[in-house]
Amino acid sequence: xxxxxxxxxxxxxxxxxxxxxxxSADEVRAAWRAGIADLEPGSRxxxxxxxxxxxLLDPARRAAYDASLPExxxxxxxxxxxxxxxxxxxxxxxxxxxxxxxxxxVGAPPRAVPAWLLAVVxxxxxxxxxxxxxxxxTTSGETTEEATRAAQAAAERAIVPVLSYGYESLAEDQARxxxxxxxxxxxxxxxxxxxxxxxxxxxxxxxxxxVVASGIVRSGQDRVDVLVFVDRPTTNKLTPEPExxxxxxxxxxxxxxxxxxxxxxVTSPAQx
Numbered sequence: 001x002x003x004x005x006x007x008x009x010x011x012x013x014x015x016x017x018x019x020x021x022x023x024s025a026d027e028v029r030a031a032w033r034a035g036i037a038d039l040e041p042g043s044r045x046x047x048x049x050x051x052x053x054x055x056l057l058d059p060a061r062r063a064a065y066d067a068s069l070p071e072x073x074x075x076x077x078x079x080x081x082x083x084x085x086x087x088x089x090x091x092x093x094x095x096x097x098x099x100x101x102x103x104x105x106v107g108a109p110p111r112a113v114p115a116w117l118l119a120v121v122x123x124x125x126x127x128x129x130x131x132x133x134x135x136x137x138t139t140s141g142e143t144t145e146e147a148t149r150a151a152q153a154a155a156e157r158a159i160v161p162v163l164s165y166g167y168e169s170l171a172e173d174q175a176r177x178x179x180x181x182x183x184x185x186x187x188x189x190x191x192x193x194x195x196x197x198x199x200x201x202x203x204x205x206x207x208x209x210x211v212v213a214s215g216i217v218r219s220g221q222d223r224v225d226v227l228v229f230v231d232r233p234t235t236n237k238l239t240p241e242p243e244x245x246x247x248x249x250x251x252x253x254x255x256x257x258x259x260x261x262x263x264x265x266v267t268s269p270a271q272x
Contacts, residue, residue, distance in 0.1 A: 013052035028056045036069050041213035041229060050215045057218045102167060151224035151253040154260035156211045159228050159249060162262060163209035169202040180261045182254050204237040222255045246270040
């Protein structure tokens with residue numbers, strides 16, 4: 001991924017991910033995955049990319065965010081009599097002064113901000129605050145942030161039994177994992193585990209998953225995507241000494257009643 005695009009205003013979430021505002025959800029997700037591939041999960045850049053993906057992969061939050069961008073970019077700059085230093089708050093001042101032709105007039109009064117513009121800005125801020133309150137508060141009083149963190153913790157707990165098994169305890173391991181799955185995903189999991197059950201006794205394979213770190217891909221009140229970095233020490237009759245495989249697993253967590261359960265898993269080798 002290239003460096004952040006140069007901008008005359010504060011970088012937007014699109015700038016953080018280096019995608020166009022018209023980018024599809026798949027393009028945003030691809031940019032996010034490419035961006036975090038070589039980063040430490042605890043780094044500030046990792047957190048920024050996660051925050052950008054949280055907004056842009058949530059249709060409701062992205063729509064509210066997009067609605068605020070044109071107003072921010074189109075807001076007229078106040079023309080000053082004295083030159084100001086370049087910076088995020090002064091972008092566009094020179095162009096506005098040249099167009100108006102008043103920057104060089106000695107004693108020219110500063111332009112007043114129109115009353116209608118103040119009213120529009122006030123309405124936009126009120127709408128934004130109301131939208132945030134709606135998006136981050138559930139009827140039970142639990143915020144989206146609280147729900148998302150609960151889902152993240154549940155994903156970290158679930159991923160160990162779901163990805164772990166031993167050739168001598170397959171039935172117990174399968175039953176244990178099923179308790180962390182939605183009924184829809186359990187059917188897919190059972191098909192996969194049937195293949196494992198056919199092969200593991202012959203190869204004497206044992207896998208013990210360990211969570212290294214996790215981050216939020218998409219937040220929500222009832223459905224959350226969590227990226228979990230997992231080490232999987234694996235032994236079999238050909239390699240009695242554990243060989244550790246490193247994976248990154250995107251876990252879709254679904255709230256069922258009062259529980260967060262795994263509704264989908266997408267696993268790929270960790271890069272770097």
